Amino acid sequence: MITLHHLEYSQSFRILWLLEELGAPYELKIYERDPQTRLAPATYKALSPLGTAPVITDDNGLVLAESNAVIDYILDSHPDSPLRPAPGDSSRTDYLFWFHAGVGSLMPMQFFNGLLTMMKDRSPALVRPVIGKATDTVREMLVAPRLKTLFDKLEIDLARNRWIAGDHLTAADISMCYSIASADAQGRLKDRPNCQRWMEQMRETPSFQRAMDKDGRETFVFSF
Structure with missing residues (x-):
């Protein structure tokens, strides 16, 4: 049987949602982040060479990380x-x-994009104007156009599909939930009604709600 080693407020929520949607038997082990650093505990990092979430183990001795590898x-x-x-x-x-x-x-x-913001906000006051100009330029020339293109395509695809890949929920929706929820938290979906509809569908899905209950969180919000 699969054991999901679930780190709170992490991408491993996607695997929890997947298992609930499948109705598959699994064991859930929840790990709390360090209250000061917000990093994963050493016991979690020791599970796999990457030390990141998600991680699953199986009775056959398998230890597997990386979200889409786990989903597959x-x-x-x-x-x-x-x-x-x-x-x-x-x-x-x-x-x-x-x-x-x-x-x-x-x-x-x-x-x-989040890293650029962090670099700008946390740079020493003496060099902040230079760092700020550089990060703003990179965001304007590289990051913003790329993100717009991706979310424009998502909005168009959701205009013809109820879910991301058709009329029913697929693992693509589960894989994408982290990114779309992050964009929603940053206000990137305010002019994208189809993406907003998708967010509401996600929240209303029974398997998603069961995963939320087991995770123990009150809201599904991520940010970068």
Whole structure:
């Protein structure tokens, strides 16, 4: 049986949601962050070489990190699940694109954007004007256009699809939830009604609500 080692307020929530949607048996071990540093405890970091969330272990001795690798591993045990459209399915292309674009393009850009803000806000006062100008230039020329392009495409795709890859929930939605919720918290979805509709659908999904209950959080908000 799979054990999900769940770090509070982390990307491992996606695996918790996936397991609840599948109705799969699993054991849940919750780890709290250090109250001062907000970092994962040493016991969690020791689970895998990466020391990051999510991590699952299995009775066969497997230890696996990286969200989409974990999702694929779990779905391999549920070959008939509609959460991963089969080759030839009309939603397969959208599924593949967003399943990988979320962690390969969208999340890195969001993280980089947050890093630029941190560099600007925390730089020494003497060099802050120079650092601020440099980070603003990078954001304007590189980060903002890239994020706009990705969220423009998401808005267009959600205009023709109820969910990200068609009319029903897939693992692409589960994989993307972290990035979309982060964008919503930053106000990036205020002029994107289809993305806002998706957020409401997510919150109303019974498996999502069960995952929230087990996680113990009151709101689903992330930021970079």
